[in-house]
Amino acid sequence: MKTNKIHYLSGLAIATFVGIHLFNHLLSIGGAARHIDMMNALRLFYRNIFIEAILLFAVFVQIISGLKLFKENRKTAASLFDKLQIWTGLYLAIFFIIHLSAVLSGRLFLHLDTNFYFGVAGLNSFPFNLFFIPYYGLAIVSFFGHIASIHSKKMKRPIFGLSPNRQSSAIIAFGITLTIVIFYGLTNHFNGVTIPKEYEVLIGK
Numbered sequence: 001m002k003t004n005k006i007h008y009l010s011g012l013a014i015a016t017f018v019g020i021h022l023f024n025h026l027l028s029i030g031g032a033a034r035h036i037d038m039m040n041a042l043r044l045f046y047r048n049i050f051i052e053a054i055l056l057f058a059v060f061v062q063i064i065s066g067l068k069l070f071k072e073n074r075k076t077a078a079s080l081f082d083k084l085q086i087w088t089g090l091y092l093a094i095f096f097i098i099h100l101s102a103v104l105s106g107r108l109f110l111h112l113d114t115n116f117y118f119g120v121a122g123l124n125s126f127p128f129n130l131f132f133i134p135y136y137g138l139a140i141v142s143f144f145g146h147i148a149s150i151h152s153k154k155m156k157r158p159i160f161g162l163s164p165n166r167q168s169s170a171i172i173a174f175g176i177t178l179t180i181v182i183f184y185g186l187t188n189h190f191n192g193v194t195i196p197k198e199y200e201v202l203i204g205k
Contacts, residue, residue, distance in 0.1 A: 003072075007065035013058040017046060018143055022178065028116065028185030032193065035116045035185070059096050066093045081168060085149035088142035095139045110201065117195060120186050121202040124193045128203055136186075137179050144175025 024042060028035040045051060066089045077083045106112045122128035123136065148168035155164040162170065187193065195203070 003065050003068055006061060007069060010058040010061040010065065013054065014062055015143075015147070017055055020046070022140065022182065025182045025186065026178070029181065030185075032116045032188070039115055056100075059100060063093045063096055066090070081149040081152040081165070084145050088145040088149065091138060091142045092146060095135070095142070098135075099139075106202075112198065112202075116186075117193075117199045118202070120193050121195050121199045123183075123186055124188075124195065125203040133183070137183065140179040140182065141172070141175050144178075145172055148172045148175075 020042060024035060024038050027038050046055065070086055070090050070093075073082075074086050077086045103114050103118075106114045106118055112118055122132040148171040151171060152164050152168040155167060158164075159167055
């Protein structure tokens with residue numbers, strides 16, 4: 001099977017999980033408790049050992065195939081959306097490596113529940129938020145940018161009068177808007193989140 005086909009199939013599995021994950025984060029606008037309640041419900045599905053193994057394998061395949069495609073295509077990418085696909089893919093590969101390593105380390109070595117507070121500890125603490133705000137923000141925007149670039153190639157006809165490129169631009173605009181709304185929730189409406197004692201190890205306390 002060709003690398004791009006493998007990459008596409010693993011991407012479908014990951015995109016499904018990421019969509020669910022972002023929906024979970026969106027619920028943070030209702031507070032940490034609502035976010036955690038939904039996460040606990042969703043974990044009954046994706047923390048199943050079989051499903052989790054498939055997701056981990058898909059991420060591994062996505063990273064390896066993505067880096068290979070980046071190496072093959074970065075010099076031949078011509079259009080704006082071709083370049084967007086290449087560079088958002090590279091960022092997502094780097095993000096997956098860092099994020100997955102952090103989550104597994106938190107679970108296996110720090111023995112923390114990698115829930116809402118694990119994700120937002122750095123996001124709500126200076127100077128760590130100088131890294132985590134662009135780190136998470138670029139990840140979400142890159143996810144939608146990657147989808148948008150693929151959409152621009154596969155969609156051949158207008159929808160509601162919008163050309164494929166304008167549809168892709170709308171996907172990116174949606175991703176940016178969603179990122180802002182999610183950050184609004186994850187920072188407790190920009191007033192900051194009180195980090196429980198056991199999670200202070202993540203910010204050096």
